[in-house]
Amino acid sequence: MRLLILTATFHPLIGGAETYAFQVAQLLAARRHQVTVATDLPSGHQPGEQIDGDPAGVRVERLSSYRTTTESTIAWEQMAFGLLPELQYLVDDFRPDILLSNSLDTAITAKMLALGADIPWAAAFHEQQPEAEPLGAGRLRMVYETLRPDLVLAGSAFYAARALHWAPDLATALIHHGVDTDLFHPARREPHVRERYGLTREHLLIVCAGRLKHRKGMHNLLPAFAEIHRRHPETRLLIAGSVNSASRAYADQLHAQIGALELDGVVTVDETVPYTGMPALLAEADIVAQPSLAEGLGLAVLEAMASGTPVITTDIPGTREITTRSDIALVVAPDQVPPLAKALDQLVTDPHVRKSLGERARAHVEEHFSHARMADHTQAALADLITASASRRTAPSNAAAAHVSSQAEPAPHAGRSLQHATAVPKALLLDIGMTVIHPSSTVLGEELRQAGHRSPFEPDRLTAALVLAAEARHLPLPVGISGDDKVALAWGRALGVPDPIALRAFHTCLRRPDLYSDVDPDAHVALRRLREQGIRLAAVANSEGALEDELAATGMRGYFEVVIDSSQVGVEKPRREIFDIAVNALSLSPDQCWFLGDGLVNDVLGARAARIALPLLYDRYDLYGHLPATASVNRLTEVPDAIDRLRRPSS
Incomplete structure (x- = not known):
């Protein structure tokens, strides 16, 4: 790839953001990618000066002519657009195929550059408390909600949670910052x-x-x-x-x-x-x-x-x-x-x-926390983003709508990340609700009608909206309402249903024992095949104590060696402890297990924090096809299919 990194500060200055940009540039250049860093000229140095210690194989362009103003220059215009002439020259010369910005202060320029060059934009953020700065909330909303990077590379769960707080559907990849253990030795x-x-x-x-x-x-x-x-x-x-x-x-x-x-x-x-x-x-x-x-x-x-x-x-x-x-x-x-x-x-x-x-x-x-691990995941995420961007530019405009409406055929990218798996797991941990057993669209539709909404919905739209709305439970805003209310409001707004009707219908649904009653059409086939492959299975779910009964009622209890109900163990996903409990019950280590669930926060981020070898997102409706760095499947049977491929002798 031809990667352009936009960072306000860089070597020889030190700090977390500078170290991150230095490492990414150096590591990807060592893997024969072409990397250019566009940054500021640090104080005490002259334009064009070579600075000892720059990363090997990386072109570092320290911009400075933006500081040169004339009497006719409008100061505010210079502050907003002063970098663009130098960046235009650099883009024309380097011709990058992807951009990585390295802080909030580069986001506006990065968006202009990505649009002007028609390339995808990945962003890393390192600021600790930007909301405490003047207009901090407005700045964060602008970057995450309005500018919307194509992908956020989150160096920790702290940054991933912030991205999902301001834009719950924003493509976010949790890739922990790494350290060069040969350099720091x-x-x-x-x-x-x-x-x-x-x-x-x-x-x-x-x-x-x-x-x-x-x-x-x-x-x-x-x-x-x-x-x-x-x-x-x-x-x-x-x-x-x-x-x-x-x-x-x-x-x-x-x-x-x-x-x-x-x-x-x-x-x-x-x-x-x-x-x-x-x-x-x-x-x-x-x-x-x-x-x-x-x-x-x-x-x-x-x-x-x-x-x-x-x-x-x-x-x-x-x-x-x-x-x-x-x-x-x-x-x-x-x-x-x-x-x-x-x-x-x-x-x-x-x-x-x-x-x-x-x-x-x-x-x-x-x-x-090795830097090699960080490089592997960063390289894969950026490469996937380039591929996804190219696909979007060539795909028909109505492809996404047609894709969501059809469950008969798997998505074109189905199992796209499983192709990178290299080791067969000893066990698969599974979420249950919305993964193995789904909410009944019949129940959802009935209660919406009872609450006063007369227009019918397609069944898949009702349940797909609820999958997305479930992520709202993790948002700290709005303040003063329960997690169930946040989900209800998000569900109703995704459907275009007035808030009072959505709240009334959702809470009635929660009281119905038949809400979770639709067994995934692939569930029995997939679970049976996994057991035949020798994969041990554990159910790990946030539940009110009825998990064992639900599995028994659907004829699936016998597939699971271990059943972990959050109400019984006293801890819920995404806390890593519940994953640890499941792994320990199997007498395994996290790196011997995969996890499959429908939730970005509860399941994917939770499993990553618990060091699970491969957290998989079950994206039944292809709602997250724009998340190139999230390992996902569209059908449960893709998991045993992947294990078969891993065990097949290479030709």
Whole structure:
């Protein structure tokens, strides 16, 4: 592919967004894709200047002529469109076939570029709390709802949830940020790092890396370190970060705090460390402390763990996706000094704990967060997007409508992602409602008529609208209404039914015991074939306690070795614990299992968070055909078909 990456900041600046763009560019170029990065000219550098350390094989264009204005230039026009002449020249010269933008601030320009060049647009976002900025909600609505990237590459569940919050039907692929475990490695220790800061081997070096922003929690680290330094005078603290995209005020606050705590000469704040200098710094550190108050994922934590350095971090959503085991890092409450000081003291005083923690942490990153894994999934997602975009340009305008209305034939892309599966699972975990047993269109139609809606609907339209509406349960808005009400309103609006009628009809449907009574036409055939193939089956569903009875009433209980009803185990999807319960009941590991369900959040994102080998979306009505990076099937029988293909000797 010919990939153009649009990113406001890039190497030599450091930060999560810059690291992500650097890695994607470098990894895809190494796989012989042609990659160009369009970015800003950083302060202190001249136009056309080559900057040491740029990713190998990548063309980096640092734009600067937009800054040149004349008396006739309208300032607002320059702010809105000043980049376009340089980008037009770059597009004409490079001729990309896909665009990847790397932040909210590039979204408007990215949309113009994608439309002008007629290429698909993928977007990655790294901002932590943009809604707190001026007009933040408006900015998010504009990007997700109005501009609508063709695909959002979410580096963590935090970012995936935000995308689905603002646009529930937006194509979103959860691909965890990865770390180059060869670059960030214990062997990267270099003596010149300590020499640079006037340190010797007798000093115990604590490092904190990240932008100088309040959410990084460095203002809590300083008093915690001061307490430790009084007891352990050999300790030194290095804060490596810059004020890029941040306010200078916080950096000034840190310097004032260092003086007030009498830590001058003991604590160093270095704003000049480039990304290429981080591997040696993290490997040379004795301890890395990342006391963040909020993170999208916590890339600095991953890099430190990959370096084999013991890490102290905080219990926040972004880092919980990393610290899934209790023996790979010390995790403390956020925004509190005493627990942070206690954790520092534990590692400072016990070198054996530091060693074992660092070794386990590195093994964890190698297994779950390698940059090779990220590259595999990113490459596949972008390639699928190019293919899907080309198909849309050549398909008849009414193809989508005709496709949804017909269940007789599978979708053209049916099972498109199963072709990439390489290993036969030992078990398949299945959702039940809307996957194996469907809502009765007869019941739905009857209750709509009873509630006052007279116009009939096609049966498939009633149930397809409910599949989409089910995702609304996970939205925090509107505030003050139940999850059932959110689903009811979304269902009614998808059908064009007034809110009061939809609410009345939906709640009546929920009280009917025959609501879930339509067995999938392929269910018995698919489940029987899977059992004959030796695949173990587990039902995993959010239910009110009737799951066993529903399976028995439809003659399907005998297929399932394990039945996990959320009301009985006390946890619901998408929480990873319910998947863990099922996997443990089978005495297997997540990487030996596939999962199949109809829900993007409950099933796909939940299974991904639980490290299930292959989360599959059952897209019965081809509602999500525009999601190129989501593994999906349109018929249950495609799963045993795929297993047969995997077991067939290659010719």
